[in-house]
Amino acid sequence: MEKAHDVLIRNLCEHTALADEDLADIRALTFTLRDFEPNEDFIRQGDEPEHSALVVSGMVARYHLLGGGRRQYLAFHLSGDLPDAQGLFIDQMDHGLSALGPASVAFIPHRELLMMFRRRPSFGLAVWRETLLDAAIFREAITNNSARPMQARMAHLFCELFYRARSAQLVHGNRCRMPISLVQLGETLGMAIATVNRTVAELRRSGTMDLREGELIVLKWRALQRLGDFSPTYLHQKRQSPPRA
């Protein structure tokens, strides 16, 4: 069982070289672990949190609330991500966070993080970089939801999630957990539920991937990538060989 601190360290090291002293200080941070049910909201739009969240296991979603209780999902986060790092410097949450499947999340007091930034500037830069990564993913989502036809749009989303899951060591063989309902998929990609289902069916029929029982199975990575017009450069990873299959 990977510890919360290790998860964070692994993720930051994906893009930033940290000294041993930095790592030691990270390990000294106070983490409060909490477990959440599937679809449990744990930070609400409008909140002014005093803690930052770190995804330890499971998947976490960020979403805007729209009129009539409808949602627009903005991003999904895997273990190691800091899904509300922006809360450190922006008082009011402009979006909410919820667990997608069952998830466990560590909370770190802002106070401690801010002190740590002063003591270990390179840690601050790593977290900054993390928020910039986030922004790059948002940009890609704008393009995805605005400019790509439905099938490519969905393929692209799954490519991104699979690619990131792989970085986070969450891919086993050619499958990874994907505890997302069709409705939520629709609220992510801006399509009606019926279209979501038909598009998933298309992708299945294409033989590139499957989505079953909360699991994503990638059968032909190259082909799926082509369908989704996916190129991982925007994820700005240091080193990563392309997923197999």
Next chain:
Amino acid sequence: MEKAHDVLIRNLCEHTALADEDLADIRALTFTLRDFEPNEDFIRQGDEPEHSALVVSGMVARYHLLGGGRRQYLAFHLSGDLPDAQGLFIDQMDHGLSALGPASVAFIPHRELLMMFRRRPSFGLAVWRETLLDAAIFREAITNNSARPMQARMAHLFCELFYRARSAQLVHGNRCRMPISLVQLGETLGMAIATVNRTVAELRRSGTMDLREGELIVLKWRALQRLGDFSPTYLHQKRQSPPRA
């Protein structure tokens, strides 16, 4: 004529309190000013810039390049904005920048900024906050382009731009410069050119706003806001009275 340094200071002070020493050091930064033609590209997708850009006057756009030369515009920037601050910590540009109308842009060497972050941490935090603001705007764009019907989508964009222009003192009476073509509007909002035109026409007919000769005129702010489902909280401004009209 406002100087480049003042423009930056004004913008940062919108959300962060800076000490006099910070301001003095900002004024000491080396700015290289360059003027651009309408639609001139000045940072390309794939570049690895050594300088950060500061919009001094005019409007600057960020865009993804898609197959067939098509573009997806991601964000627009007004005087005072740092449209590629993320380039400080992310080597490769995942998107390009261009002038929208005629624009003048100041370039600041990364080296100097990084040194400055060390000497004046609160300046670093201000720039960080600036990038977080950016991300909030991206998030809203996802929602806008994914979940809102065409008319609301366009109204929302103009609300945001007008609101931000107002903060940057670029609104005179009820009008501000908006040097954007219908094609570009389409490539921003993910709609076909014909639809763009018909939607602008609708908004005109609603009597809430007009777009003529590269200028946006807001006739009924409240009503336009309502049409666009616009609430400025995501812009996280310290203080701002709502625009008049």
Next chain:
DNA sequence: CGCCTACTTGACTTACTTCAAAAACAGTGG
């Protein structure tokens, strides 16, 4: 004046939404 670009308008087509209902599935309690 003529050329080019940007905007406008109309008619046609289609992809997606909406609506509706059935089938599969998970959980609950008898």
Next chain:
DNA sequence: CCACTGTTTTTGAAGTAAGTCAAGTAGGCG
């Protein structure tokens, strides 16, 4: 173990908003 409820997924049919195509107008400039 099996009926019973509710949720999620699947499928079908109909309606519509937006895309595509095409042509025409207006404005800016050499």
